[in-house]
Amino acid sequence: MVHGALVSVSNFGSNPTSLQMNIYVPTKLATKPAVILAWHGCSGSGPMYASMTNYTSNGLQPFGLVRFMPHSAHDNNCWDVASNKTLTHEGGGDSNGLANMIRYTISKYEADPEKLFVTGSSSGAMMTNVLCAIYPDLFTARSGYSGVAAGCLAGxxxxxxxxxxxxCANGQHIKTQQQWVSQVKAMYPSYNETYPRMQVWHGTADTLIHYLNLGEEIKEWSGLLDVTWSKNNTHTPQSAYTQMVYGDGTKFVAYSAVGVGHTVPVHEDVDLKWFGIQ
Structure with missing residues (x-):
């Protein structure tokens, strides 16, 4: 394994949908390192998303993190968030292959299972929701940009x-909070523990994935995490953004970006603080 560069891994375990695993291991790896997993959007790739974001930057070297950016090469390079296979725990879809990449990383690098973080944009944000719904025991926290609720594209x-x-993208799948919660729990019916901490972002001017989807994500995850709205922080983390805080703000927050289209720019510093890395 080459350290200090994004490299391909092919022997990570069962890979039912032929996904590509790309992993970045720092030259100086921390003991029991944290792991950040970042999913690209449609028409993208793992290396492309790495170049678009700072998740593999030298600025993160002192933290000794393992990072990986996998790649989907089907359906216009979008992640499958619609099929019954991917929306079922150990069902043999994209989500299953990605979960196996995570398990491989934990084992190979003796990663801290309490410090597994996932993020993504657009289709990648949709997959972060799906993974946290179907494999909630694998993740600690997530941050998703301009996605949809887990199960929105089912069928x-x-x-x-x-x-x-x-x-779904047009914001026409409007459900009650309980309907979303029930749909997610049906994906992994034997799971009765807590779900990962969630941070979601969406722009009000998004014409590809309608802004109404933010409301559905909020209903889904505030319900799964059993928190209710407590306050809004305007101009947070910057002008024209509003942070919506649920509960005490440690389990779920949402960001609404006025005038921002598709996708909301990645806010790595906010993500890293949410993950507890810096």
């Missing part, structure tokens, strides 16, 4: 703009 013929039922 769609595909997950890309070209193949998907547009009703």
């Amino acid at each position: 769609s013929p595909g997950s890309s703009p070209a193949s998907a039922d547009p009703a």
